[in-house]
Amino acid sequence: MKSAMITSAAALAVILITSGAWGNLSTPIRLRTNYAESAMGLTDPTPLFSWELSGANRGEGQSAYSLQVGTQPGMGDMWNSGWISSDAQNGVTYQGRNLESNQTYWWKVEIKNAKGGVSGVSENGKFETGLLTTSAWKAHRIARKNDLAQLNSMPKFRKEFNISGIVKRARLFIGARGYVRIMINGQPVGNDALAPIFSPYRSLAVPYDVTAHLKNGENAIGIVLAVGDYHKIMTNNRTPPLTTGKTLFAEIHIELVSGQKLVVATDDTWKTAIEGDWISYDSKKFSYNADKALSGWFNPGFDDSGWELVEDQGKPTEQIAGQNHRIIIVDTLLPVEIRKIDNVRYSYDFGHYFTGWLEANVTKKKGGVVGLDFFGPDSRGSVGHIFATDGKELMGHKFGYGSGRYAHTTGVEYQPDKEDVRGLVVSADAGSQSRFACSNKLINDLYRDATSNLRGVMISVVWDTPTRREGAWMFDLACSAEAFCQS
Numbered sequence: 001m002k003s004a005m006i007t008s009a010a011a012l013a014v015i016l017i018t019s020g021a022w023g024n025l026s027t028p029i030r031l032r033t034n035y036a037e038s039a040m041g042l043t044d045p046t047p048l049f050s051w052e053l054s055g056a057n058r059g060e061g062q063s064a065y066s067l068q069v070g071t072q073p074g075m076g077d078m079w080n081s082g083w084i085s086s087d088a089q090n091g092v093t094y095q096g097r098n099l100e101s102n103q104t105y106w107w108k109v110e111i112k113n114a115k116g117g118v119s120g121v122s123e124n125g126k127f128e129t130g131l132l133t134t135s136a137w138k139a140h141r142i143a144r145k146n147d148l149a150q151l152n153s154m155p156k157f158r159k160e161f162n163i164s165g166i167v168k169r170a171r172l173f174i175g176a177r178g179y180v181r182i183m184i185n186g187q188p189v190g191n192d193a194l195a196p197i198f199s200p201y202r203s204l205a206v207p208y209d210v211t212a213h214l215k216n217g218e219n220a221i222g223i224v225l226a227v228g229d230y231h232k233i234m235t236n237n238r239t240p241p242l243t244t245g246k247t248l249f250a251e252i253h254i255e256l257v258s259g260q261k262l263v264v265a266t267d268d269t270w271k272t273a274i275e276g277d278w279i280s281y282d283s284k285k286f287s288y289n290a291d292k293a294l295s296g297w298f299n300p301g302f303d304d305s306g307w308e309l310v311e312d313q314g315k316p317t318e319q320i321a322g323q324n325h326r327i328i329i330v331d332t333l334l335p336v337e338i339r340k341i342d343n344v345r346y347s348y349d350f351g352h353y354f355t356g357w358l359e360a361n362v363t364k365k366k367g368g369v370v371g372l373d374f375f376g377p378d379s380r381g382s383v384g385h386i387f388a389t390d391g392k393e394l395m396g397h398k399f400g401y402g403s404g405r406y407a408h409t410t411g412v413e414y415q416p417d418k419e420d421v422r423g424l425v426v427s428a429d430a431g432s433q434s435r436f437a438c439s440n441k442l443i444n445d446l447y448r449d450a451t452s453n454l455r456g457v458m459i460s461v462v463w464d465t466p467t468r469r470e471g472a473w474m475f476d477l478a479c480s481a482e483a484f485c486q487s
Contacts, residue, residue, distance in 0.1 A: 025117050026053035026060055028089075028109045031125030034324055041130035041173065041207025041322035045099060050090045051109055051122065062087045064112040069096055073106045073124045083112070101136045102171060102253050104128045130173055130207055130322035137320065139173075139249040139265040142310040144272045147245040154399070157223045157248065157310065159270045160300055165256035167214045174250035175205040175320060179228035179399045183298035184213035184221050193357070193426045194327040194401065197460035198228060203316060204323040210252060221264070222298025223248060226399035249316055268312035271304045273297075286399065290388035291367065326429045327459060329356070333423035335407075338415060347375075347408045348421050352449055355403040355456030356426035358383070359396030362412050366390050370411040374404035401426050403456060427455040 028051040033039040035050060049067060053060065064085045068076030079096020086092075099105070106124045113119075131137050144155040172189065174180060175196055182189040189208050196204045225246050251265035277293045296302050335348035358372050364387045372395060373382035382402070385395035407421070436447045 025111070025113055025119035027120045028052070028065075028111060028122040029054045031107070031109070031122060033107070033125065033127035036324050037125075039127040039324050040171075040209070041205065042127055042324060043130045043132055043205075043320065043322035045132060046094045047099075047127060048090075049092045049094065049107065049109070049125075051125075052089065053111070060113050062089060062111045063114050063116070065089075065092070065109055066111075067092065067107065067109045069094065069105055069107040071103070071105060074108070075106070078105060099129050099132065101129055101132045128171070128207070130205060131320065134316060134319055137249070137251065137265075137315060138263050139251040140267050140315050141247045141249045141313040142266045142268075142270055142272075143245060143247040143313060144274065145308065145311045147247075147311075152227065153274050154224055154226045155246070155272050155274050156294075156297060157225065157266075157270055157272050158220060158297060158302070158304060158307070159264065159266075160218060160220045161264045162218055163214060163216055163254065163256070163262065165258050165260060166216060167211055167254060168257045169255040170209070170211045170214050170252060172208040172210045172250065172252045173205045174208070174223075174248065175203055175316075176225060176246070176248035178246040178248070179226045180248060181224040181398065182208070182221070183223075184210055185215065185219055186296075186299045187213050189213060190326075191328055192326050193329050193424075194228070194399075194459070195323075197323050197325075197327060199460055203318050203320050205320045206323045206326075214252075214254065218300035220298060220300040220302065221250075221252070223250070224399075228399055247313060266310075268309060270310045271307035272310045273304070273307040285382050286397065287384040287386075288395065289386040290393060291386055293388065327426060328429045329424045330427050330429070330455065331425035333425065334418050335421055335423075338418065338421075340415060341408065344413055345408060345410050346412060346415060347406055349406055350423045351405070352445070352452060353403065353405045353456070354423055354425050354452050355459070356401055357397035357424040358402065358407050359394065359422045359424055360409060360412075360416065361392055361394045361420045362409065362416055363392045363414070364411065368411060370395060370409060372396065372409050373407060374402040375406050375408050396424075401459065425452075425455065426459070428458040428460075430458065 030050075030052045031037070032050045033047050034042060034044060035048070039047075053062065064083050065081070065088070066083050067079070067081040069079040070077045078099070079094060081095070104126065105128070106126050108122050108124050110121045111119045142157065144153070147153075147155070172182070172184075174182065179194050179198075180196070189210060190206070192206070196206045225248055227246050249266050251263055254262040254264070256262070277289050297304070331354075333350045333354060336351040337349040339347045339349075341347055358374065360370070360372050362370060364370055366387055366389055368387045370385050370387070371382065372385070383395060383397055385393065387393055407423070409416070409421070432451075437444060
């Protein structure tokens with residue numbers, strides 16, 4: 001009996017040891033660089049690393065970490081921290097060799113618990129650098145001549161270039177005083193709702209992986225540029241270094257399988273034109289003439305002999321910061337109720353206030369005009385659409401955003417189906433940190449509305465409100481920072 005008890009105690013000790021008291025530790029997961037997974041375009045020379053524990057053992061903590069950063073997965077040739085006694089899992093500063101521009105780096109981490117037990121090594125995290133210094137940029141700022149006299153226009157820019165070989169890796173870096181839409185060989189680039197993010201304080205460059213967009217032979221890039229939120233800077237007496245009209249700068253870094261490297265950058269050889277399809281009044285008012293839409297201008301072989309050469313404003317002189325987070329469509333809403341106002345006007349109730357785009361897929365005769373607007377107290381955002389055909393056409397916001405609970409169409413002579421009119425919620429691509437639900441509908445609705453309001457001001461710099469003054473008031477952020485972090 002005594003022998004059996006001793007055997008059982010020994011077996012229990014083995015189970016305890018192997019089940020987490022000393023081994024089988026939580027493995028680091030959700031590796032992030034500058035708080036983003038697989039971050040691209042970083043321009044911070046000392047990025048920050050963060051991770052979480054998988055939670056395999058209840059109450060287990062971290063007493064030390066060892067972090068390695070390398071130019072290949074599993075390597076530590078850029079930085080091997082060795083064991084550092086610390087429970088830090090957020091914002092661990094890189095302290096290795098100098099990072100290089102437009103490079104990919106991998107990193108991994110392992111931890112010790114309070115009893116000295118060592119975890120398994122994490123999977124490899126990854127981050128890519130952008131162009132780390134002003135001198136690393138080859139691109140020049142380009143604009144349409146006399147742009148300030150045509151502030152509401154939406155100029156198009158294009159460039160054709162040849163690639164001799166198979167593309168192994170390609171990255172596009174683009175910045176603008178305004179919002180852009182990019183096409184390469186007829187394919188849209190990125191899923192951004194608004195890019196680059198508006199900032200009155202610094203110039204930003206958005207990174208894109210365009211490897212799959214490029215091909216051996218002739219290629220073409222096309223860019224549409226709208227003034228977007230920069231009309232605020234140009235009309236409210238601010239004088240930061242972003243007050244000279246709509247401009248853009250961009251460059252594509254291409255690496256071929258052969259090892260050859262190419263750079264295609266904006267310069268005085270690019271062409272520009274205003275074709276009249278899109279007209280932007282500011283970030284919340286647009287008109288689109290589908291009948292004047294120009295086809296194929298973003299493809300190779302397009303005849304741009306009637307286009308003008310751009311105005312070359314020289315290389316950027318300010319430091320360009322990499323944009324590491326995006327403004328995207330985070331949700332889609334359908335109206336909960338549709339009401340007829342009169343024979344050509346219908347209203348749509350989306351159930352609650354939101355910030356973003358309106359979109360409608362409606363029918364009109366060729367040359368007919370349909371308006372789509374937010375309406376109600378403090379609501380803004382409208383778009384007009386001139387039809388190119390007899391039949392259904394998709395219309396909506398593209399280069400700005402509006403806000404409100406209600407929308408209405410003018411010029412539609414029938415009641416659209418609910419699926420034909422949509423609200424697209426636009427916000428930063430920050431994931432939710434928490435969820436809440438209960439049996440009380442009122443409290444659930446309050447939570448939904450509070451979360452929607454927080455998302456509604458997360459359009460780059462946190463606004464005081466997306467509806468009225470739209471100022472980047474830091475006091476508002478200071479008061480609400482905890483709510484943002486908890487939500």
